[in-house]
Amino acid sequence: MTEPKRRLPEWLKRPLPAGGNFNNTSETISQLGIETICTNANCPNQGECWSHGTATVLILGNICTRNCKFCSVIKGKPLPPDKTEPQRIAQLATELKIKYLVITSVTRDDLPDGGASQFRDVINTVRQSNENIRFELLVPDFKNCQSNALDVLADALPFVLGHNLETVPRLYPIARSGANYQASLDLLNQAKNKWPNCPTKSSIMLGLGEKDEEVQQVLKDLRSVNCDRLSIGQYLKPSKSSLDVVEYVHPDKFEQWAIFAKELGFKWVMSSPFTRSSYNAHTGS
């Protein structure tokens, strides 16, 4: 039986702003052959962000070794890391005059360092021609190589280190089956212990069937590893084969979560239906 189609509530209907610098951003990205999570994940904020000249680059290709059911990035056998990628991203940063660059990657379980050296090389290459640029990384969980990956990344400090828990642990088997909740927390913990001055950040999505008590516990778990920044957004089904939305959470509820998170001690919180981990990320620094 097919699922009844859910009607989008009013607060999720909005015009797609695509003015400003949208075309320039789009052309520059495509001429340089750069992947973005904005397009690969069908992000609803693309019109707004690209109009402001902001995009989140997706390094290490657009084929993922995992098959998370909330994400539309395709699963398969990825290509080896591209040695020209750091230089192309440096050019993007120069051409778009980017002051705060968010870098993410597909999960690369096939690489011994999980792709950490490509993150490092991108940052250090971009810095050579864009001295004052600041960085935020949204990294995979570096399964089986967390310590090694953080050692590699140490050569590219400073940056904000983001790693997303995505949802509550009970829903991992259906939403994030290749991942482990505790391992994700451990990564954030290790980063904070290693680099106390490095802000850490995580994100979760609402609307996958999580319960309030479970969300509360996730936020407490994040604070227990001294995670500094938090973003919370509405899950929106990004492709036909992705998980269905269980609930459209009212904007008031997002505000309540923001208050709760601040009371727990998060230093920066963004919580709204359209919040994504990289959305307005520069406002945290």
Ligand code: SF4
């Ligand atoms: S919120 Fe992030 S992923 Fe979405 S369009 Fe903006 S920069 Fe891209």
